[in-house]
Amino acid sequence: MGRAPCCDKATVKKGPWSPEEDAMLKNYIEEHGTGGNWIALPHKIGLKRCGKSCRLRWLNYLRPNIKHGDFTPEEDSIICSLYISIGSRWSIIAAQLPGRTDNDVKNYWNTKLKKRLLGRRKDRDAQHRQSAAVTSEMSTENMNDGERALSASAMERIQLCMQLQELQNPLGAHHNPLVWPGSGCRTTTLSNNNSFNSNSSSVTVAEPGQSSSINEHLMSGQLEGAAMDGLGSPSSAENSNMISMEAELEELLYGEGNQGMASTVDGGVQQGDVDWWSYEGKSPVVCRDFTPETTTVFQDYTSVYDI
DNA sequence: AAACTATTCAACCGCGCTCTC
DNA sequence: TGAGAGCGCGGTTGAATAGTT
DSSP: OOOOOOOOTTTSSOOOOOHHHHHHHHHHHHHOOTTOOHHHHHHHHTOOOOOHHHHIIIIIIISOOOOOOOOHHHHHHHHHHHHHHSOOOOOHHHSTTTOOHHHHHHHHHHIIHHHHHHHHHHHHHHHHHHHHOOOOOOOOOOOOOOOHHTSSSHHHHHHHHHHEEEEEEEETGGGGGSTTOOOOSOOOOOOOTTOOTTTTOOEEEOTTTTTSSSSHHHHHHHOOSSTTTTTTTOOOHHHHHHHHHHHHHHHHHHOTTTOOEEEEEEEOOOOOOOOOOOOOOOOEEEEEEOOOHHHHHHHHHHHTEEE
């Protein structure tokens, strides 16, 4: 038996919002607020819309200070940085970009950023293959610094990141706790009392040397969450792939020479931490600031790939 | 100019979580 | 304590638009 629908589908209007509907919703909320009940809101206003649809329209379009238009290079960097750190948790990522909505960020990533990154990589691979055919004697030792920098660029690691997700969980890779330690469940629900649910929603950022590395999760049998459910245990070959990929990811995040380490950030702000939640009174989720190495990596690909 | 293809993004959908009774 | 209602999230869809042949 399925869940009861949130509204009567037969009487509810769907599709694009008209200017009149926008005005009705905007005027009402500006005057009365949401009343804490989106489901009841359309009935009060006289809108033939689902409450969820009203909420979405308000949050993504009508809300004051919404920023539309092109993303800046700085915003691109933030999106990529956070995507690598926490995966497709768009609401958290959007919270770092004032005026941007999670829907905006998600669309931007899926339609532009991801394609731009992967497309450039594809072009470059083709060029490398072509030049290798022409000058077969050319070895990597003969590559110039720029070429070497490209081959070890952050772009490859982002792809690695994506590939790792697919390897780990082709059905729902983004929330695989192996890939994103601490994100064992997809929901990042923010409670109304400004506390952060530490059971499933704490943001964990891999950090040199701590025990939430993929390898240690595998070895210690501490895996939890849905990622492994129904998928069986990874083979030893997959294990070794994961382990090497994890090293790549750690290198991406923290640069070479750092030991694998992770810190589950669960609300306690430490010195040097950045308060990632300063967004509309939402919960104070804290993520560590990016290290200089990480910053360098993103400067690398933002410059190389014209982001 | 027409047909086809690719891209964009607003909106919908289903599900997990929290809250309330 | 359990059930139901509502909220918030990420994934997906599809109409509109732009670009190409």
